[in-house]
Amino acid sequence: MKSTGQDSLKTRQTLTAGGQPYTYFSIPEAEKTLGDVSRLPVSLKVLLENVLRFEDGGATTVDHAKSIAAWVKTGTSPAEVPFRPSRILMQDFTGVPAVVDLAAMRDGIIKLGGQPDKVNPLIPVDLVIDHSVMVDVAGTEKALHDNVEMEFARNGERYRFLRWGSQAFENFRVVPPGTGICHQVNLEYLAQTVWTAKIRGEEFAYPDTLFGTDSHTTMVNGIAVLGWGVGGIEAEAAMLGQPIAMLIPDVVGFRLTGKLNEGVTATDLVLVVTQMLRKKGVVGKFVEFFGAGLDDTAVATRATIANMAPEYGATCGFFPTDAAMMDYLRLTGRDEARIDLVEKYAKAQGMWRDSSTPDPVFTDVLELDMSTVEPCISGPKRPQDRVVLSQASSAFKAELSKSLGVPANDIAKKVMVNGKNYQIGHGDVVIAAITSCTNTSNPYVMVAAGLVARKARALGLRPKPWVKTSLAPGSQVVTDYLDKSNLSADLDAMGFALVGYGCTTCIGNSGPLDETIGEAIDNEKLVAVSVLSGNRNFEGRVHPQVRANYLASPPLVVAYSLLGTMNDDITTAPLGTGTNGQPVYLKDVWPSNKEISDIVEGDLTRAQFLDRYAEVFKGPEEWQAIQVEGGTDTYGWVDGSTYVKNPPYFEGMTMEPVAKGDIKGARVLGLFGDNITTDHISPAGNIKKASPAGEYLVERQVSQRDFNSYGARRGNHEVMMRGTFANIRIKNEMLGGAEGGNSKHYPDGKEMPIYDAAQKYASEGVPLVVFGGKEYGMGSSRDWAAKGTMLLGIKAVLVESFERIHRSNLVGMGVLPLTFPEGVTRQTLKLTGDEIVDISGIETITPRMTVPVKITRADGTSETVNALCRIDTDDEVEYYRHGGILQYVLRGMAKAA
Structure with a gap:
């Protein structure tokens, strides 16, 4: 960032917010040279500001700024610009290998004659440990305690390494396990919308931008933070000071009008948006939301839409700053001085949206009248495969014979589960999980889930006995407002007891099924079903024994646990029989919008966020008890480690690269x-014993119960290269399309x-x-x-x-x-x-x-x-x-x- 001298475009200006003067790089001032960019999409204005701030006549030039300004004339550009994010966000599955690479770079720079302490992140990096907790135990009040205990037992070596990294590297913080999911913690606490930094005594203000080593980094686009997921490789380069060259993207405008009808959830809206944009084709493009419908779209809903950008294929799903966003920042505990800065900065830069704001120029525009959205789910294999709820059962039955390989005469098969008094068959729901930052960040759908549980409990319903139920929020604040409204007790009674604060089922950490149910599925080759409030339902992801997976709103997850099958139409079939002997239907347990909003407005408070995030880096006692040995210059690699190994990327490396040949x-x-x-x-889930990775672990005396997952072992290249292309559902056409990682x-x-x-x-x-x-x-x-x-x-x-x-x-x-x-x-x-x-x-x-x-x-x-x-x-x-x-x-x- 320029901090001394006069910039060539003469864009430096000062504004005062919260009693503090800030230097910023003014887009309106730049217009005196670049021409009118007032109708440039706000997401591109963020890119333009980044160029103005770093413009040095070298890597970043006035021509780069002119290229972005010229975009507004045509809505597209072939030009390339450099981009430097303000910060980096990591989760532990991707963060561990990134820290391994940094540690290896310290060893590598010594071999090249450099100093190890030169290898440090140059911009702030936050790593949130959220991907390691598994649903080993579910449906009991001890679930949280037992799962945390097993998490620390499994991941002690990884966690010691991360604690070493937090002490060894500058600009590197670790949010401990049990706090929440990185994207929800980012949305509720880490993100500032406008970032600040003091350089040589001068206080600068500029847009909060980031790269994240997780696809769903885009969730924070919901509060006007431009960021997207990158691989750990690209993130490491950015944190080490490398500008990331990017083609100026096309920006597809998505106009929202109207508002959702009674009984329709934010999740339903998100699945419609995902399907529309995937059909449109937005890979490599920005999507920016605009239109009068934003006035009736809660910020939590915007974040849910933004979260799904990887599912609709866009680089980001951006929402501009407006008054509703200021209310959200205030609710979630940001201080008043920062809120004042965000509003004044956005207005000064032409980044503020209200009812009088002219529509930006876009490459192309889609439009959705939100009143047309119907309740829906997506599956059984992809997030964009949306099906209207009333048609879900018939669509599933069609998929059974079409893509899931069940012969038509076998579809109705039922088998007794050994030692149980019930049968299961194709289409029965064996996992119902309220999970993932996508929806647990949205208090409206979480309260709706609690109310479905409350109404079902009052009528005497219970989930079917073959359904594994779980609740894993992305933030401890969720527990606070569910407790305050007494909805936690209702969810507990329905089997949705708290199992941990992490991604769990959404990333395949769904834990084991009941052994007898698993045997029935395997022996009879049943197509079992999961219903989860997540963002991914790819083959083999949720659980290796579950072939069909559906994304749904949290209240529908509860409802499907009661119904217990995908074979029946949940909108017309009884969910169960009440204590009065009468059938209970979905309409009997579905809450009204007013019931939901009354609880959200009454029981979700600013004080909850302030309290939960006051000591966010402290962590539970188990984290505090971890001892770190050795120095902070280089890591003491352990030869026998099966979790963390020095990778071979820098072996035999010379100061000059060897020329590439054909x-x-x-x-x-x-x-x-x-x-x-x-x-x-590169699967993240279970490691099979009869696989190269499993054989590697067995050879090193690791018992199968301690295999953990591929995701947890990403710090060991020996495990991961053996797991490459090892997904149980991958089909190599060299073998006639047979499933499994063979060649x-x-x-x-x-x-x-x-x-x-x-x-x-x-x-x-x-x-x-x-x-x-x-x-x-x-x-x-x-x-x-x-x-x-x-x-x-x-x-x-x-x-x-x-x-x-x-x-x-x-x-x-x-x-x-x-x-x-x-x-x-x-x-x-x-x-x-x-x-x-x-x-x-x-x-x-x-x-x-x-x-x-x-x-x-x-x-x-x-x-x-x-x-x-x-x-x-x-x-x-x-x-x-x-x-x-x-x-x-x-x-x-x-x-x-």
Whole structure:
């Protein structure tokens, strides 16, 4: 940031808020040079301010500012601009490997002759431990205590490492386990909307912006904080001072009008928005919400919509600052001086929205009249697969035979559960989880869930005995207002006892099913169902024994636990029989909007937020008791550790990068279809004993009950590379589409796990490639999907299209991303996986160049495809040339020292 001298665009101005003068970089002042940008989308005004603030005539120039200003004339731009976020947000699954990389960089810089204490985040970094608690115990008052106890027992080594990091690195804070989910903690406490910093005695104000190592970082867009998910690789570069080059995005405006009808929830609205935007196609684009409907859209609902940006494919889902947002900042405990600054800054910069604000210019516009939204759920496999609630049962039955592989004559099958007095069959709900920041951040849907539980309890209903029920809020404040309204007692009585504060079921930490239920599912190959208030329902994510997964509002989660099946129409079928012997229907337990709002307005208070976040970094006694040994310059790696190991990224590294050569004689490791997610590539869930990762752990005397999850072991590259492409639901077309992480080794054609095939090719000195379809790498911002790809020896990934974050991560790990030319696919090429691939022209690579890919078949015939290189920017060329972004940064640090 410029802090002395006169900036070339003469944009420095001063405003006073809360009695404090602040220097800021004025967009209206810049207009004197750039021209009118008043109707630029607010999200792009944030990018423009970032350029104005960092403009130095070098990496960031006046031309960059002019490029953003010119966007308003056409609604699109081919230009590239640098972006530097104000801060970084991490969760522990992605945070542990990032801290491992920083620790490894300290070792690496010593080998290059530098000083280890030079490796520090240069901007604030907050890591929230929220991904490690599992629902081992549910439905009892001891669930929270027992799950926390097991969490610390499993993750002691990881937590000691993170405590070391919090002491070793500057600008690095850790929010301990049991506090909440990173995005909800960010929304309610960490985010400031306008950030401030003192530099050389001068107090600066500027937009709060961030990168997060989790896709749902976008949740904070709901309070006008521009941020999005990136891989840990990109986040590390940003925290180490690297500007991130980005193409100026298209911005799709989403006009909201009207308001939701009685009985329709924010979740229903979100699922409609997700479906509309995914259908529109907004990958790589910003989405900005506007219109009169915002006046009737609570900030908590905006945050829920913003949270789902990864599901509709956008980089962000941004909401501008307005009066309702000031009320939310006040409610959640921000001090009055900051609230005053946010309002005055937004108005000074043309970032404030009210009823008189002209509509911005957008690349394209969608519109939704919220009065048309109906109750709905999404599933059974993707967030965008929305189905109207009244049609959910019939749609599920169609999916049973269509995509879930159940023969038509087998759909009605029921089997007795061993030792129980009930049967289960296809379509029965075995998990009902109120989970995830997406909805637990919204008090209206949480109170609605509590009221459904209260009404059901009063009528004498209980969840069906085969349903595992759980409640895992993203913030301790949720417990406070549920306790104050006495709704906690009703939820407890319905089996929705508190199991922990973390992501739980939404990321696959759903814990075990009852053993006898699991046996029935496995033995009879039943398609069991989960219903969760989360944001992801990809195959194999929620639980390995649950094939169909539905996203729903928290009150519907409670309702489905009562119904116990997806086979019956929940809008017309009885949920159960009351104590009076009469059937009870959904309409009998569904609360009115007034009932909900009365409780929210009466029992949710500013004092709850102030109290809960007063000592947010202190943590529970178990956290405080962790002892950290050793010095703070470098980490004392433990040879026998199965959780934290020094990765091999910097082994044999020299001060200058080795020139990249063409890829010759590569073999195909994987041939994949459309919608391959980062969950498929790098699963976060359970580690199977009969898998390369499981075998690795058994060899090191780790018992199966202590395997933990792939997500928890991301600090150990040996586990993670063995888990790459190991999702139980991934289908490699080299094996006829059979499920499981296997491949074939050629020329012998022997089938084996992907990891084993990669190791065999490595011993033979053979490079590898992967082919795929559309939207390859969709889903979580999982850096291990790229790290594992690189460590397996994969040099290039050639697909029809990439999801944004994964493409960037591949470049960051030195893997070449390529896309087929229009009309060419793995199918038109009739690939089988036994081909040999040569990729030429990459010794002198340039952004988005054409790359010849020669494919030679087993019969000796060949053809060449001119693929598009998806290394998009000059900076990415440098990262690729250096073998990865971390190597690029480390060499720069060593030279500077």
